[in-house]
Amino acid sequence: MNLALSDEQELLREAARGTLSRVKTVEAAREALEDESARPDLWPTAVDAGWPGLLISELHGGAELGAFDAMLVAEECGRVLAPVPLLGLLPATSILDAAGHDSLPAVAAGELRPAYVPARPPSDLEPRWTVQPRSGAGRADAPRAVVDGDAVVLDGAVWFVPDLPGAGLLVVVAATEQGEPVAVALASDVDGVEIESLWRYDATRPLGHVTFSGARGTRLEVDDEVIADAWYLAHALIAAESIGAVQTCLDVSVEYAKERHTFGRAIGSYQSIKHELTEILRRLENARGLQYYAGWARASAPEEFPLAASAARSAAGEALDFAARAMINVHGGIGATWEHDAPLFFRRAELSRRLLGGTRDATDRVAAETLRTARAPA
């Protein structure tokens, strides 16, 4: 039994914190709301730190670390709202690595940035591979793949893809006419690929819509499990980012509750404030416990990773929803002003809960996995 960080993991985390502290990322998050060019380009920072190769095997030039290590880096990014494109990057490198793709040395070296174009694995109530629709609460079909040997022709669209703008290589999850998943690699500038860059509400998170019209790519030879795993890896990463953001919401709010006085007392002495802050801590600790579960499961019990990553995202996503609002409440009116940091974490919460199927889909997946296990013959 050992659920503690190793010395190497402590170092990885400290190094990430140190690196990110050299850029005023939270201030930039505010400025970028009015001027997108104020968003710092942290890709060179990520490359210097070796993050593109985190999950790539040593054979292909990477560091061959685990999902838990990647989550530690994502947590540090979330803590300061740093726009490092891990959500798009790491699930893509995971699929590329499993396929032993030619691009890996360039990806690990940071010369080529890939982006994961996600599709949601089927569940008990939804037999198709699906993507989030452009609008509405339903689900759209994943892009259609017509496979001919190694060559694949793609048609369809995927909306609100994290970190898509500027990516050189797309790792697309599509489905054949028979509904089988296919992972496809293609350059972002080939014929038949159209990318629209955008962001919504949280300027630290570049998004993109991508449309495929007969676009030609290469089939990545990987098992279905690898394709599904990328979806859950993205969930685990968004959970870790949220955990970092919750920690900041808590730290800043606690400091303010100690300093701000009303009726002759620090407001943190009032139970109403104290209990709200304790509730952030309770949710944070639960999410952290699940972060360990997700990290352990991906390395040691992959069959539990869908449950673990979904539970982590559900707990961390709801923790951030709660913490970001509590941060505003504890600060009073000042917490709802443009100049304050609280609204930036609130923006992060509001967007995160609606990306990649949304927090609610992760909660439903916990139910689906629980029911699947309960139905399985012992």
Next chain:
Amino acid sequence: MDLDDTPEQAEFRAHARAWLDEHKLRAPPRSGSSEDPDYIGARRAWQRRLAEAGLAGVTWPKEYGGQGLGPIEQVTANQEIQRAGVPGILDVIGVGMLGPCLIAHGSGQQKSRYLGPLLHGDEVWCQLFSEPAAGSDLAAVQTRARQSEDGRFTLNGQKVWTTNAQFASYGMLLARTDPDVPKHKGLTMFVVPMDGPGVTVRGLRQISGEAEFNEVFFDDVVVEADAVVGGIGNGWGAAMTILMFERLTIGFGSENFGSPAALAQAMAGDEAACQDAEMRTRLGHVMTELIAVRFNGYRMLTQLLRGQIPGPEAGLAKVTMVNAAITATDLGADIVGPDGLAADSNWSYLISFLPGLKSAGGTEQILRNTIGERVLGLPSEPRLDKGVPFSELRALETQGAAR
């Protein structure tokens, strides 16, 4: 990062499993009525066998009948007991909390007299702390201990919420020896024989109709001078030791709390429930919380293995556990309908039991106060009782109410 046994732990697990496989057919049922003397007798005998097999009091020093091993081995033993489908020890409070308090604060004579029979279930113990007017504010206990010139003490007062008092041989009692000093300072811990003259135990019926707790009355109960544990006036320190071990005890046994497997089976067996979006959301939330508690338990074990003692943040797990269990049982019964409340339903007992559990071992509100102050470092609520002799508090409270 791993959840694996070390070779030594694996060996201990194999020993526990082999012993349980061989003896589990002779174990009593896991549940029965605490008012049935035959059942309690069988559970005491089973506790003796577990202790002799080295599966109870695992963390106790060898000289007192324990195994001198770490918390991980106790958790391993508990896991294997659970897996074998047999009950654990009867006297969880005695072995988990009161015995360790005696080991920490008791005299040599107290240890040699009490610890062996306690561990082996020959003498069950109960914890006499809470009173009608002292729960969250435990240091407000009014039960009075007056010392005579011959050194003996006379006890008067009332305790409440006392588990196992109806068949306990001894109780560990927190009483006030000096009302003229601030309230935390005038307290003393005593060992009290439960069969002595003046001790009256009365069952306390709860929502379910069962009496799992008791009220205990002390009318001029006389105990010897050597009944004091840890010295006169040091009762609060001894009580804190017990509450620390209480946190450990909760952490050691929380893995299956809330019956996640039973809930999953119940829902999987009802196709309409499986299709119901709202029920799925509730299931997703409650499973998320219960798994989080399990992994935070593993994190706590990791701390213990590194020689760190869990702090008050462990109380958060209790808050999550109880609320998740309430959500789980409500959902379980909702899947069934009104028959979920029938006397023989899996859920009705828990539905009745859990509201009271919210206050057991500290109300949710007092736990949040403690965690806010001791973990987050928030300032404490201004209080009227600081530095005031206990005997003057009542007058102050009356004034406060009038202001």
